[in-house]
Amino acid sequence: MAISRRKFLGCITAALGTTTGAGALAHAASNKDFTGYPDSFGVLHDSTKCIGCRKCEQACNEVNSLAKPGKPFDDLTVLDQKRRTGEASYTIVNKFGNPPVFAKTQCNHCQEPACASACFVKALKKDPSGAVTYDESLCVGCRYCMVACPFNIPAYTYNDPLTPKVTKCTMCLPRIKEGKLPGCVEICPREALIFGKRDKLVTLAWEKIDRNPDHYFKHLYGEHEMGGTSWLYLSQVPFTKIGMREDLGVTSAPKLTSGALGAVPIIVGLWPVLLTGVYAISKRKEKIAEEEQESAVQNAKDLASQEMKDQLLKLSKKMTKEKETAIANGVKKALVEVEEAAKKAEQAAADAAEDATNPETTSDDSEKEEE
Amino acid sequence: MEFFTFHDFMTYTKGITYLVMGAILIFMPLYWLYLTDRDD
Amino acid sequence: MVAQDQPMEKSSILTPFNVITSIILFVGVILMFLRFTRGIGAVTNLDNNNPWGLWIGFDLLCGVALAAGGYVTSSACYVFGLKRFHSAVRPAILTAFLGYALVVFALNFDVGRPWKLPYPIFVSQGTSSLLFEVGLCVFLYLTVLFVEATPAAFEWLGFKKLRTWVVRLTLVLTIFGVVLSTLHQSSLGALFMIVPSKLHPLWYSGYLHVYFFISSIFAGMSMVIFEGSMAHRWLHDKMDATHLAQSDGVVLGFGKAASFMMMGYVGIKIIGIAVDNNWHYLSTGWGAWFLLELIGFVLFPAILYGMGAREKNLTFIRIASLWTVLGIILNRLNISVIAFNWQLPSDLRYVPSFMEVGTTIFIITLGVVVYKFIVTRMPILYEHPDYKEEH
Numbered sequence: 001m002a003i004s005r006r007k008f009l010g011c012i013t014a015a016l017g018t019t020t021g022a023g024a025l026a027h028a029a030s031n032k033d034f035t036g037y038p039d040s041f042g043v044l045h046d047s048t049k050c051i052g053c054r055k056c057e058q059a060c061n062e063v064n065s066l067a068k069p070g071k072p073f074d075d076l077t078v079l080d081q082k083r084r085t086g087e088a089s090y091t092i093v094n095k096f097g098n099p100p101v102f103a104k105t106q107c108n109h110c111q112e113p114a115c116a117s118a119c120f121v122k123a124l125k126k127d128p129s130g131a132v133t134y135d136e137s138l139c140v141g142c143r144y145c146m147v148a149c150p151f152n153i154p155a156y157t158y159n160d161p162l163t164p165k166v167t168k169c170t171m172c173l174p175r176i177k178e179g180k181l182p183g184c185v186e187i188c189p190r191e192a193l194i195f196g197k198r199d200k201l202v203t204l205a206w207e208k209i210d211r212n213p214d215h216y217f218k219h220l221y222g223e224h225e226m227g228g229t230s231w232l233y234l235s236q237v238p239f240t241k242i243g244m245r246e247d248l249g250v251t252s253a254p255k256l257t258s259g260a261l262g263a264v265p266i267i268v269g270l271w272p273v274l275l276t277g278v279y280a281i282s283k284r285k286e287k288i289a290e291e292e293q294e295s296a297v298q299n300a301k302d303l304a305s306q307e308m309k310d311q312l313l314k315l316s317k318k319m320t321k322e323k324e325t326a327i328a329n330g331v332k333k334a335l336v337e338v339e340e341a342a343k344k345a346e347q348a349a350a351d352a353a354e355d356a357t358n359p360e361t362t363s364d365d366s367e368k369e370e371e
Numbered sequence: 372m373e374f375f376t377f378h379d380f381m382t383y384t385k386g387i388t389y390l391v392m393g394a395i396l397i398f399m400p401l402y403w404l405y406l407t408d409r410d411d
Numbered sequence: 412m413v414a415q416d417q418p419m420e421k422s423s424i425l426t427p428f429n430v431i432t433s434i435i436l437f438v439g440v441i442l443m444f445l446r447f448t449r450g451i452g453a454v455t456n457l458d459n460n461n462p463w464g465l466w467i468g469f470d471l472l473c474g475v476a477l478a479a480g481g482y483v484t485s486s487a488c489y490v491f492g493l494k495r496f497h498s499a500v501r502p503a504i505l506t507a508f509l510g511y512a513l514v515v516f517a518l519n520f521d522v523g524r525p526w527k528l529p530y531p532i533f534v535s536q537g538t539s540s541l542l543f544e545v546g547l548c549v550f551l552y553l554t555v556l557f558v559e560a561t562p563a564a565f566e567w568l569g570f571k572k573l574r575t576w577v578v579r580l581t582l583v584l585t586i587f588g589v590v591l592s593t594l595h596q597s598s599l600g601a602l603f604m605i606v607p608s609k610l611h612p613l614w615y616s617g618y619l620h621v622y623f624f625i626s627s628i629f630a631g632m633s634m635v636i637f638e639g640s641m642a643h644r645w646l647h648d649k650m651d652a653t654h655l656a657q658s659d660g661v662v663l664g665f666g667k668a669a670s671f672m673m674m675g676y677v678g679i680k681i682i683g684i685a686v687d688n689n690w691h692y693l694s695t696g697w698g699a700w701f702l703l704e705l706i707g708f709v710l711f712p713a714i715l716y717g718m719g720a721r722e723k724n725l726t727f728i729r730i731a732s733l734w735t736v737l738g739i740i741l742n743r744l745n746i747s748v749i750a751f752n753w754q755l756p757s758d759l760r761y762v763p764s765f766m767e768v769g770t771t772i773f774i775i776t777l778g779v780v781v782y783k784f785i786v787t788r789m790p791i792l793y794e795h796p797d798y799k800e801e802h
Contacts, residue, residue, distance in 0.1 A: 034377040086459060117378050118605055120531040120543035126376055138535050141523020143462035144542050148605045155459040156523070158452030164523035227377075248608050254378045257541055260601035260620045261385060264544055264594055268392040271590045272399045275490050279582065282492025378539055385538035389547075396590070400583050 036111040040130030041176060042198035042230035043185060044205055045104055047242060048215060049192035052079055052093055052102035056184035056193070060091045060106075063172060063183035082243065086155045090169040091184055096242045101235070103242040104184070104193070107132060107153045107169035108222060109230035114253030115145035115154060123166075130198060130230040131171035139165060150226050150248050171230070198230055205232055219246075227252025432776050439773025442766055446520055454766040461752060461761035468747035469771055470517035472599060473740045474510055475549070476623070479631030480638070481507025481556060482585075482592040489585045498654040499661045501563060501791045502642065503635050506782065508556040511549060513778045520770060541601045548595035555588050566795040567788060574798075597624040603746055611750035613692050613701040616683040619746075625679065629672045630739040632665040636732035646786055651793030663720055666728035669735065670716035673709050680705055697753065704745060708738025 058073035060066075067088040071078055079095040084105070091106035113132045116124040123138040124145055141164055146154045157164045172182035180186070185193040194201065202223055209216045221233035225248050233239070239246050374380040446454050457464050484503035488496045519525035531537060531546045558577060565574035600623025607615050616622065639658055642650070650658075684690060692698050712734035719727030748761060786792060 032380075034375060034380060037375045084459065112376055112378050114605055117381070117539050118542065120537040120540040120546055121527075121535045122382070122537045123535070126378060128375070138527075138530060139524070140527040140530055142521075142542060143523070144540070144602070146459065146462035147602075147609075150606070150608045152460055156451075156462060158455075158457060159450045160523075161446075161448055161450040161453075162524075164450065245608060252377060253605050254381050254539060256607065257539075257601060257604050258377075258381060259617065260541060260598065260604055261381070261539070261544070263620065264598070265388045265392050267593050268590060269395055271593060272396070272586055275486070275586045275589055276399075276403055279490045279492070279586075282490070286492055381539040382537070386536060389536075389538060396587070400586075 034112075036198075036228065037126070037128040037130065038199075040128060040198055040230065041171070041195065042109070042130055042201050042232060043171075043182065044194040044196070044201040044232045044234065046192050046194070046208070046234045047101065047103045048234060048236045049190045050093070050102040050104060051190055051192075052076065052095055052100065053189065054078070054093055055187045055189060056104060057089065057091055057093060059183035059187040060169070061089070063175070064090060064170070066090070085153050085168065087157045087167045090167065094243055097237070101237060101242055103233070103235070103244065105151075105153075105243075106184070106231070107171070108151055109169075109171050110226055110253070111228040111230065112226070112252030112254050114148040114150055114226065117252075117254040117257065118144045118148035120144070127173060129171075129173060129176055131173040131176070132168075133170065133173060134166055134168065136165045141165070148253060150245070150253075198232075201232055205234055208234060221246075224250040226250070227255070432780055435773055435776040436780070438769055439777070442770045442773065443520070445766070446770070451521070451523065454764065454770070456761060456764040456767065458761070460755060460759055463747055463751075464761055465748070465763040465767045465771055466517055466521040468744050469740070470521070470774060471514055472743035472747055474514040474517065475596065475599060476627045476630045476739050476743060477634045477736065478507040478510025478514070479592060479596060479627040480635040481510075481559075481631070482588045483628055483631035484635055485559065485585045486589045489581055490589065493664070495657055495660050496664065498657040498794075499635060499639065502638065502786075503631075504556060504559050505563070505785060505791055506634070506638055508553070508560045509778050509782055511553045511556060513774050515549070515553065516777075517771075517774050541598045541604075544598045545595045545602065548591045548598070552588065552591040552595065555584050555591065559584050559588070563785075563789040563791055566790050566798060571797075592627070593624055596627040597621065599623050600746075603751075606751075609752055609754075610746065611692075611697050611701075611753040612687065612689050613684070613697060614746050614750045616687065618679065618683050621679065622676070622683070625672065625676050626739060626742065629669040629676065629735060632669040632672075633732040633735035633739070636662050636665050636669075636728060637736055640729045640732070642786070642792060646783075646792060649786060649792045653794060654792050659725060662725055662728050663723065666716045666731065667720035669732075670713050670720060673713035673716070673735070677705060677710050677713070680709075697750065700745075700750075704738065704741050708734065708741050712738060 054073045054076065061068070061073070069088060079093065079102075082094055083089070083092045085092055085107075091104060093102055093104050095102055109126075109130055109132045111126075113124065113126050116122075116126055116132060118124075120142065121138045121140055123135045123140075125133050125135075127133050141156070143156055143166070145166060146152075146156060154166045154168045156166055172180070172184075175182060181195050185195045194204070196204075202220065205220045205223075209218055209220070215236060217235050217238055219235075219239065221235070221239050221244060222229040222231055227250065233244065235242055372383065374383065442454060451457060455464060455466070480503040484496055484500050487493045488500050515528075518528065522528065527534075528546075531543050532550055537543045558580070562574050562577050565571075565577070597620035600619040600621075603610050603615065604617070604619050639662065643658070684693070693702065712731040715727050715731040715734065718724065719731060752760065790798075
């Protein structure tokens, strides 16, 4: 049996190996920190340097060949109204307060994008370069990405009847691949936009804050918001004053939904078991009830049939008695009748004897009968 | 397979999980039949 | 049955019902034409800040919640062994099937490129999305409901073998139905778990998926009761003795169950406030609106249900069912439209356009017309004489 024992040990080892391996993986999965693509790009927007010239808007418009706006880009009165990104404007500069502070808005290219997490056709993806890309050919147009985006960035071409699509900043991924800077970064005359590796930009930004603590509000927006974004922001005033929400929290979008998503497979695994169990129990109860009912009915039937039999027996006994009496009576009756008949016969014989002595009467009678 | 974002990890693992779910939904009724088809 | 309904329909084509529905359907077809020639923007008030409006908030969320009667009734009857609900199963399954079919139909208006609706299942699976889960389940459940609804059609058409074959699958289909319903009813709530920054904290919760699932159960029961009372009013002649004899029991049983379930729901909603420490919001305007929903449209109808069940008062239960249905609609609209984007200035908020409302009315009317068509022809509210005493 040595071979089989060796086989057995081998099996054990293999089993142990798999279980420990799986255990390690499961541990890694539930406790692993995902830090984003290494060496991904980002842009640091130093809003304290922005002068609201709208050159970035213009460059973006040209690079992406978007529809020309009604008012030209050098018309700065546009800034008097708060705007958001749209199908013809992937980036927007807004003006806040007096003296004015400016802030540029565009897709923040989240480290854990809410839009990509929400997309049910993988039309939106986080590219290793850092850009969140959109594939129009897959998009169904459910607009859940727009619902999910905490920054209200994606726009939709609602007035296109047959081929509407989501529009948003691409981080100029095609240009990055060519080794060029994003359109807005390249044109910025004040170096309010710095393109680079996100890790380096985080360090640079904190150096700026540390070097000039009176000039900067001590917060690097985008470092942790919603799990971090590729675009990072510096400001002189609290970010709520330049239209940016500080209450988004640091939990990334996929983390917000992972609990509910994790409940799904467990329900699929357990519901059939529980429901079939409930069914089996109810069926069993039903069967027992049925059996009880059946036996009760059988008992009742048995009882009833016993009674019936007794009654029948009584009845038949009664009947036999009656019959017997009836027969006896009949016999008596018959005897009486026979006696009477005999008497009658005797009587008749006596009469006949008398008639023989008197023939005339007899012939007369016979003649009458013939008529 | 290495994942850099939690989103990629979720997409991959949930993809596998959905396949497992499909297998469970097919297997469980068949196993129930196996368990019960000699009853009565 | 044929002899009964034929003269009624032939003699009066110009009934108020027919006139009103045909006007609505006509307007609906025009709206559909506008939607697909001028775009979503031309018929809706949707914009980049408010990508989901009435068509998702009502047609999808309320439609799915109110179609829950199918899985609730069929599981009560076939899984939990409550045979006295048997005559309520067919109408509930039919309504659920029509409900889901209309949800999918309505989605064709709302999504940008409706012909790509099969993409998430067959082309590119975005498995990290709760919407993928919803889409997959709705697709599968619509199939299950269709199969569950076919015996009535097979009886009508006289396909005996097919019918027997499908009826044999009843239990498996019912359990699949409950699994799929649990999943997508709850996932519809979980759709909004990705937007803690947009949905008001009183409605946003880590328990959103549980709330949606539990509320779908009493939504389904209420809808079965409400629909039953409508059918009694208008389709009384289509019901057989079994249906009529069981219907009071269905109303009382579901009324009692819904009442208890709603009390439990009030409890878990309060737990939700407690775990997130949202008490202070209750004293705001939004808090008043939240309490109106929870007390005015869940607690009160639950009590009315309870009184009706105790006193055996069917009128109370019927009123409570309509009340609960309105409460469910209020809840789903609160989460998807009213308390969604609550922080946006009022001029950026969404109000549905007349054409959106018109399209929704069109879709509901379409459902009523198809329901009437089927119920007056197929053995839904009565048992087919050939298949009696079989179950």
